[in-house]
Amino acid sequence: QVQLQESGPGPVKPSETLSLNCTVSGFAISSGYYWGWIRQRPGKGLEWIGSVYYSGSTHYSPSLKSRVTTSIDTSKNQFSLKLKSVTAADTAVYYCARGGSWYGDARFDYWGQGTLVTVSS
């Protein structure tokens, strides 16, 4: 069974960089697939942030592209998210999820439990 678990350092101050890791178990990310980040602001809907392929290629939401970096570490079976220059509007539950096996396959079939990141001074 594929399982994903988000982890991060906790609250973030405005203007700083939000950093999260997603550890995958039950599946070797070097085997393929896209790996994505999705967030959900309090009381709001789902918002795709970006995805990274097992080879390292990336795709980002146009609205966040200037602030987002995703990367993958196959040796640790992890992938990561960095969002710089955060504001209170970036306060959200951040989910990691497995994407499709090729870019035309846009499904997210396995999700982490989500982690709440609060941006506050």
Added chain:
Amino acid sequence: NFMLTQPHSVSESPGKTVTISCTRSSGSIASNYVQWYQQRPGSSPIIVIYEDTQRPSGVPDRFSGSIDSSSNSASLTISGLKTEDEADYYCQSSDTITRVFGGGTKLTVL
């Protein structure tokens, strides 16, 4: 970029059938697959339909998906409603480089 528009809320009685729509603002709904996710309060989303009409294993056949090119929309239909179906439902699709989620529909089963 494009948007996916869903009704904010729908409600129906147990045992009945409900349909949730998802309209694509630009580009053809048929050009990229549509997925549907169920999210219960306090839980992560789970996929209930992928590739427009396909059900993952473990999802009851009460859930079905379709697309309609004439209205440029996709639909999720849930038949034989149960109280456990009460949740938020999100459609999702893509274009060449992005993934887009609809705004979500709150389903109330009363």
